[in-house]
Amino acid sequence: MVAAGFGNVLVSRLIHRAHGEAGWFLYAPSCALVEADRSRPGTAEHIAALPGITFLDLDLPAALAVAREATWADAHAKYAAQPIPDRPDGAVVATADPQKWKGHPVRVLDVNP
Structure with a gap:
């Protein structure tokens, strides 16, 4: 989420696609939103x-x-990111820190340039 505020092109494309394409969803967990705001107010x-x-x-x-x-x-x-009936394959975690997710049962999208 912090990457969105830094003008990250990949994150901007994800946001644009979620807004413009049917069947594309971008989820923001509330707890991640709070932590992102604490690290970069606004x-x-x-x-x-x-x-x-x-x-x-x-x-x-x-x-x-x-x-x-x-x-x-x-x-x-x-x-x-875990599978649920609406998302049987789960969701992908978009992150600028993919190493943090090694060993976790989630799919990761590295949003670093």
């Missing part, structure tokens, strides 16, 4: 103003998953 408002982004609430199943992990943002993203 990020939450910027992301919230973008079209095509679906914000994921910290509902009870997500909260239980988050409670087992060290960081809320990573835990909520990992939980959001």
Whole structure:
């Protein structure tokens, strides 16, 4: 999310595609939104103003998953990437730090230039 505020071209394309193409979704876990705003103030408002982004609430199943992990943002993203009936293949975690996700059961998209 912080990369979106830095003018990352790949992230901008993902946002544009989610807004303009049917069947393309870009999810923003609430906990990741909070952490992004803490590291770069104003990020939450910027992301919230973008079209095509679906914000994921910290509902009870997500909260239980988050409670087992060290960081809320990573835990909520990992939980959001797991398969569910609407996303049987799960979701991909777009990240500027792909090494952080080694060993985790998620697919990763490196958004570094």
